[in-house]
Amino acid sequence: MGHKNHDWGVGKTPPVIRSHSLAKHRVLRGYLERYISVLTANPRLDQFRLTLVDGFAGGGIYLDARSKEERSGSPLIMLEAMDQAAEAAKASRLKPFHLDVQYIFVEKDAETIDYLRSVISKSKHAPLLADRIQLLQGEFTAKVPEITAFVKQRGRAERAIFVLDQFGYIDVPLPTIRNILATVDKAEVFMTFAVDFLIDYLSENEATQQTLAKIGITLPSKTIGTAKESRDWRRSIQLALHEQIRSQTAAKFYTPFFIRSEDSHRDFWLVHLSGHFRARDVMVGLHWKENRSFAHYGGSGLQMLGYDPKYDSDLTRQRMLPEFHFDQTARASSHEELLRQLPERIFPSKDGITFQSLFSSLTNECPVTAEIMKDVLNDLAKDGTIRVQDKQKLIIRRAGIRHDSDIILPNPQRRLFT
Numbered sequence: 001m002g003h004k005n006h007d008w009g010v011g012k013t014p015p016v017i018r019s020h021s022l023a024k025h026r027v028l029r030g031y032l033e034r035y036i037s038v039l040t041a042n043p044r045l046d047q048f049r050l051t052l053v054d055g056f057a058g059g060g061i062y063l064d065a066r067s068k069e070e071r072s073g074s075p076l077i078m079l080e081a082m083d084q085a086a087e088a089a090k091a092s093r094l095k096p097f098h099l100d101v102q103y104i105f106v107e108k109d110a111e112t113i114d115y116l117r118s119v120i121s122k123s124k125h126a127p128l129l130a131d132r133i134q135l136l137q138g139e140f141t142a143k144v145p146e147i148t149a150f151v152k153q154r155g156r157a158e159r160a161i162f163v164l165d166q167f168g169y170i171d172v173p174l175p176t177i178r179n180i181l182a183t184v185d186k187a188e189v190f191m192t193f194a195v196d197f198l199i200d201y202l203s204e205n206e207a208t209q210q211t212l213a214k215i216g217i218t219l220p221s222k223t224i225g226t227a228k229e230s231r232d233w234r235r236s237i238q239l240a241l242h243e244q245i246r247s248q249t250a251a252k253f254y255t256p257f258f259i260r261s262e263d264s265h266r267d268f269w270l271v272h273l274s275g276h277f278r279a280r281d282v283m284v285g286l287h288w289k290e291n292r293s294f295a296h297y298g299g300s301g302l303q304m305l306g307y308d309p310k311y312d313s314d315l316t317r318q319r320m321l322p323e324f325h326f327d328q329t330a331r332a333s334s335h336e337e338l339l340r341q342l343p344e345r346i347f348p349s350k351d352g353i354t355f356q357s358l359f360s361s362l363t364n365e366c367p368v369t370a371e372i373m374k375d376v377l378n379d380l381a382k383d384g385t386i387r388v389q390d391k392q393k394l395i396i397r398r399a400g401i402r403h404d405s406d407i408i409l410p411n412p413q414r415r416l417f418t
């Protein structure tokens with residue numbers, strides 16, 4: 001991998017954008033706008049500090065072959081999304097609001113970074129080149145220490161979003177992500193991962209082991225061999241790769257989704273990794289909005305992401321589950337499954353569990369938003385399966401969850417009947 005399939009050069013026509021990249025860009029833009037809107041929802045907040053890092057920036061502009069219009073690449077999308085988010089935050093306040101963003105765009109190729117500089121300097125964002133945008137030429141991994149040090153010296157909040165849009169699977173080693181998440185308190189990472197290309201490449205040989213070691217993946221030759229003998233070997237390897245990405249990056253919250261590329265008929269994953277449940281909630285909320293281009297393996301309810309290795313031995317069941325699309329059908333079936341499954345998770349916590357802890361402990365297993373989970377808990381509260389109280393346990397909330405700190409308790413009488 002690592003081939004160059006986009007070509008930017010000053011004076012040249014920008015490369016044509018593919019529809020799977022448009023889908024990925026819609027998610028990135030939507031995520032950034034939602035992220036600011038969720039984290040600045042408190043109208044008393046008068047400033048918000050964030051660092052946006054594009055580790056594989058590209059040239060900033062594409063051509064849409066159908067409409068012949070120019071389309072923004074990820075660095076421009078970041079700039080535009082922040083403008084939009086700042087406008088929205090200002091519109092909801094009476095007093096001034098300052099969105100304090102620093103941008104770091106890393107690009108290996110010298111011609112491409114020149115192109116990007118010229119695109120920005122011709123745009124309305126040109127003034128930001130003076131003190132808000134850093135253009136760094138070189139390999140992303142080599143720039144990580146400099147970038148994390150920069151984010152940390154900006155202040156205590158340490159909010160940073162890293163967009164790591166590699167071509168293949170080798171340029172973002174998992175230990176690099178682990179290092180970012182461990183060093184920067186509120187870092188989040190979006191990574192593309194060409195999963196099908198990696199799966200096609202895997203063999204039981206030494207070269208494969210060397211490549212996997214570079215990425216930071218442990219997948220012994222024997223495991224690859226055994227997986228290849230199984231009828232559904234592709235999915236079996238995918239399960240192992242999900243588990244490896246999650247464990248080798250040590251990310252608390254992990255949201256993997258596949259994007260199918262029409263031209264190569266290969267899937268790649270867009271993986272979101274973070275240490276905070278709110279970030280994960282913003283991400284999952286977007287997938288429900290963006291249900292045309294995104295789909296999800298597995299069924300609805302808990303344990304449906306399908307990356308849990310205990311499902312390795314149960315692949316037949318996985319195959320029978322319908323694909324999960326983020327539509328009305330998915331929402332209804334998620335609701336129904338959770339109505340059945342959540343009481344089992346709540347009943348062992350005799351002293352109760354806060355909504356925030358319950359959601360955090362389950363969110364990696366199921367792609368529902370906090371809002372969907374609250375709807376289910378509200379139904380369980382109304383039918384008396386659970387009780388909901390405020391955090392001081394002074395008020396009983398018959399209608400269900402109002403705050404993330406609310407405590408959910410099993411209803412002991414109900415237990416007798418279930």
Ligand SMILES: C[S@@+](CC[C@H](N)C(=O)[O-])C[C@H]1O[C@@H](n2cnc3c(N)ncnc32)[C@H](O)[C@@H]1O
Pocket residue numbers: 006055056057058059060072073074075106107108109112138139140141165166167171
């Ligand atoms: C898929 S394109 C990026 C597209 C861009 N993220 C967008 O969505 O508009 C990948 C870019 O990363 C650059 N690149 C490849 N390897 C790199 C590395 N190790 N570090 C930084 N940039 C790299 C390539 O030159 C190419 O311009």
